[in-house]
Amino acid sequence: METIAEASEKSDLLAEIQTEEQENFTLRRLEASDYAKGFLDLLGQLSVCGQVSQEEFTKRFEELQSLGDDHFVCVIEDLQSARIVATGAVFVERKFLRTCGKAGHIEDVVVDSSVRGKHLGHKIMNFLTQYAKNAGCYKVILDCSMENEGFYEKCGFKNTNIQMSLRF
Amino acid sequence: METIAEASEKSDLLAEIQTEEQENFTLRRLEASDYAKGFLDLLGQLSVCGQVSQEEFTKRFEELQSLGDDHFVCVIEDLQSARIVATGAVFVERKFLRTCGKAGHIEDVVVDSSVRGKHLGHKIMNFLTQYAKNAGCYKVILDCSMENEGFYEKCGFKNTNIQMSLRF
Numbered sequence: 001m002e003t004i005a006e007a008s009e010k011s012d013l014l015a016e017i018q019t020e021e022q023e024n025f026t027l028r029r030l031e032a033s034d035y036a037k038g039f040l041d042l043l044g045q046l047s048v049c050g051q052v053s054q055e056e057f058t059k060r061f062e063e064l065q066s067l068g069d070d071h072f073v074c075v076i077e078d079l080q081s082a083r084i085v086a087t088g089a090v091f092v093e094r095k096f097l098r099t100c101g102k103a104g105h106i107e108d109v110v111v112d113s114s115v116r117g118k119h120l121g122h123k124i125m126n127f128l129t130q131y132a133k134n135a136g137c138y139k140v141i142l143d144c145s146m147e148n149e150g151f152y153e154k155c156g157f158k159n160t161n162i163q164m165s166l167r168f
Numbered sequence: 169m170e171t172i173a174e175a176s177e178k179s180d181l182l183a184e185i186q187t188e189e190q191e192n193f194t195l196r197r198l199e200a201s202d203y204a205k206g207f208l209d210l211l212g213q214l215s216v217c218g219q220v221s222q223e224e225f226t227k228r229f230e231e232l233q234s235l236g237d238d239h240f241v242c243v244i245e246d247l248q249s250a251r252i253v254a255t256g257a258v259f260v261e262r263k264f265l266r267t268c269g270k271a272g273h274i275e276d277v278v279v280d281s282s283v284r285g286k287h288l289g290h291k292i293m294n295f296l297t298q299y300a301k302n303a304g305c306y307k308v309i310l311d312c313s314m315e316n317e318g319f320y321e322k323c324g325f326k327n328t329n330i331q332m333s334l335r336f
Contacts, residue, residue: 043265050267060268073264091261096241097211097276099218100228105273108265133336141311141333149330157332162317164325165309168301 024080027123030073030087032061037077039084046110067091069135074127076120085112088124092135104132104140125155192248195291198241198255200229205245207252214278235259237303242295244288253280256292260303272300272308293323 030039035057043049064071069092076086088109092102106128111121132140143163144152153159198207203225211217232239237260244254256277260270274296279289300308311331312320321327 040264047265049265052264052268056268057264060262060264063262093259093273093275094228094231095276096208096220096225096228097215097217100220100224105261107261108263129334137336139333139335141331143309143311143329143331145329149332152332155334157334159330160333161311161313161331162327163309163311163329163331164317164320165307165328166297166323166325167307168305 024078025076025085025118025120025123026079027074027076027127030061030075032058034075034077034084037082037084039075039087042084042087042110042112043108045113046108070094072128072131074124074131076123078115083112085115086110086120086124088128090128090131090140092132092137098138102135102137104128104135104137106132106140106142109142121151122155125152129155192246193244193253193286193288193291194247195242195244195295198229198243200226202243202245202252205250205252207243207255210252210255210278210280211276213281214276238262240296240299242292242299244291246283251280253283254278254288254292256296258296258299258308260300260305266306270303270305272296272303272305274300274308274310277310289319290323293320297323 035054040049040052040057064073071089071091073089074087075084077083078085089107091105091107093105095101095103106125109121109124109128111124129140141160142152142157149159203222208217208220208225232241239257239259241257242255243252245251246253257275259273259275261273263269263271274293277289277292277296279292297308309328310320310325317327
């Protein structure tokens with residue numbers, strides 16, 4: 001059986017590895033240069049992304065920038081590989097309901113398959129949730145498949161409604 | 169038993185009443201003057217609306233106007249009573265996914281309890297769906313309770329995912 005000292009040593013070692021790992025990952029706002037850092041390849045792990053040129057990317061990036069703080073695309077970069085390994089977006093919807101309240105919508109959350117299990121998804125979710133709260137939202141919502149319900153429950157979310165969709 | 173002629177006469181009469189009724193209802197974009205036409209009272213039938221002054225309403229109205237065609241609040245006015253009796257909103261989310269695609273989000277659909285059964289909900293939904301399609305969205309989505317699933321199915325929507333939410 002492992003002694004307390006051995007367990008403690010192992011725990012210190014783990015913490016050290018985790019700290020080193022965490023230091024390799026930096027969370028920040030999406031930048032135009034992330035086109036070259038695999039941002040779209042990462043999104044392609046979530047859904048169909050299609051061929052997007054640098055020019056098309058920059059155009060969309062600037063459109064979103066014009067929304068100011070009402071739209072935020074958050075990314076985590078792996079500094080060692082200079083690749084984007086996690087992302088998620090939040091936009092703030094201005095309503096008349098709830099005394100002209102605001103609702104945060106979280107969209108397009110994905111973590112690169114090579115770095116899953118390092119809690120990067122939680123980091124993204126914690127950031128986006130806090131962002132919506134700081135923006136004055138009375139709630140933050142997202143749509144997901146049943147299989148991801150457990151992950152979002154761990155992030156503090158509750159299954160409240162159903163999503164209906166119509167594709168053109 | 170009713171004869172075919174009687175049924176036909178009744179049907180003509182119904183059509184006439186419906187046409188007259190339809191003429192009383194006009195569908196258009198939300199205007200600043202709708203504050204005085206009970207727009208917020210109507211929203212209050214959907215969820216908590218709270219006390220909103222004319223000034224606060226106008227401020228939010230102008231904020232939404234600054235989004236241009238990416239946000240549209242549709243209303244139906246009863247011309248006889250000069251009251252807003254139905255509403256729904258759609259906003260266009262610009263994404264990187266789907267070749268920098270757009271997704272339409274339908275929000276805050278409600279019909280005044282006094283005019284239900286006149287298909288005003290369908291009129292609102294048809295308009296908002298068509299609006300999203302014309303705006304170039306590849307899909308349009310909404311969140312609702314299970315009890316409203318049937319209504320949205322009749323509007324062509326399918327239950328595809330679950331909604332998760334976190335309230336602050």
